[in-house]
Amino acid sequence: MFNGLYKLFSRDLAVDLGTANTLIYVRGMGIVSNEPSVVAVRQDSRGGKTVYFIRAAHNRSRLVKPRVIIGIPSGITEVERRAVREAVKSAGAREVYLIEQPIAAAIGAGLPITEPSGHMIVDIGGGTSDVAVISLAGIVCAKSVRVGGDKMDEAIIQHIKRRYNLLIGERTAELIKITVGNAYPSDEVLTMDIKGRDLVAGVPRTLTVSSDEVRDALAEPVNAIVEAVKGTLERTPPELAGDVADRGIVLAGGGALLKGFDALLREETGLPVFLAEDPLSSVVIGAGKALEELNILRQVCSLA
Incomplete structure (x- = not known):
């Protein structure tokens, strides 16, 4: 009572x-x-x-x-x-x-996880990315890598530092990622003006970065997530792999919003890739x- x-x-x-x-x-x-x-x-x-x-x-x-x-x-x-x-x-x-x-991400994305068929979810968070194939309300095979949005921001910071001797903060790096960050080539090249501290002169300086060079800077963390997906697919039982091939891969988490990541994953795996309705939540x-x-x-x- x-x-x-x-x-x-x-x-x-x-x-x-x-x-x-x-x-x-x-x-x-x-x-x-x-x-x-x-x-x-x-x-x-x-x-x-x-x-x-x-x-x-x-x-x-x-x-x-x-x-x-x-x-x-x-x-x-x-x-x-x-x-x-x-x-x-x-x-x-x-x-x-x-x-x-x-x-949880699969349920939030509306996937029928209690069914006997297989569903693949890729949840890209700030600190980790979780890849899983789910069936009958359980994880059949999964891979968790300590790569996510934070590693992407750090990769941008290090790229700007090495190439331009300019130090930028985490907020600026995240803004670059959101504004001109991308994982797949596009016909349109975007640019953005950024401010930081010149490591040689020690004074503030402004420069312009392009979407192409930001994509190069993000290559390592992005590829780590792609490899985690491919590795999980290789370990997926054949009958469930067929389900994933039919239904595709669902992306969730803030990192899934990186422009062109769905297109890159689609090219690398040959499977349909979809973005959850509300990836962040x-x-x-x-x-x-x-x-x-x-x-x-x-x-x-x-x-x-």
């Missing part, structure tokens, strides 16, 4: 604790928070940013404890799982569920759907 009352008054939460941004979904309300993951916390606070975001979203009495579902990378270790579980419980969760981010939307529907929750999540 008391557990039923908890469910009635508690705000159950789904959390996508990304490297760059943390998104929170509240059952019955949808996405209520999208904030940078870098936050200031007290030295003695347990669980750091995980605790901060959960307590910020669940601002009711601590006597009313929520269920919380957390998206985790597919390659996470058991030690890391335990750390996440303990941090969330210390924030006051009644129950903690862990859902692997590729599964696919993981938390999928985790939220699992939270709303208990039958999905039981199939795709592990109770921590």
Whole structure:
């Protein structure tokens, strides 16, 4: 009886604790928070940013404890799982569920993951990229690489530094990536003026960069993600590989918005490639759907 009352008054939460941004979904309300993951916390606070975001979203009495579902990378270790579980419980969760981010992204992208057919999802986040083939609500084969939007930004910074002796910050690098960044050649060459500090003279300087040279700068991190996709396809069972060939590859995550990445992946794999309707929010939307529907929750999540 008391557990039923908890469910009635508690705000159950789904959390996508990304490297760059943390998104929170509240059952019955949808996405209520999208904030940078870098936050200031007290030295003695347990669980750091995980605790901060959960307590910020669940601002009711601590006597009313929520269920919380957390998206985790597919390659996470058991030690890391335990750390996440303990941090969330210390924030006051009644129950903690862990859902692997590729599964959450697939649900958020609208893929019928409970069917026996195979579906491939590529979730490109800030710090990691997860590639997975999913069938019957489980991951059949997967690859997680520590390459994502952050590595792309760093590649741009290093390119500008080496070629022009100009130092730019992370924000400028991200703006370059968004404005003229691309992964596949285009007939139209875009340019952008950027500002930074001249490493020789030590004074501010402005220069113009083109989309062609930015594509060259991004080649290494982009190719690492493409190779992860190809490697996962090679390990996919033949019957599921046929399903993927028919249905194509779905891209999610902020990194999937890089211009031309879908075209590059289509050329490299020979398969159809599609962008999720809301790539940036696919993981938390999928985790939220699992939270709303208990039958999905039981199939795709592990109770921590």
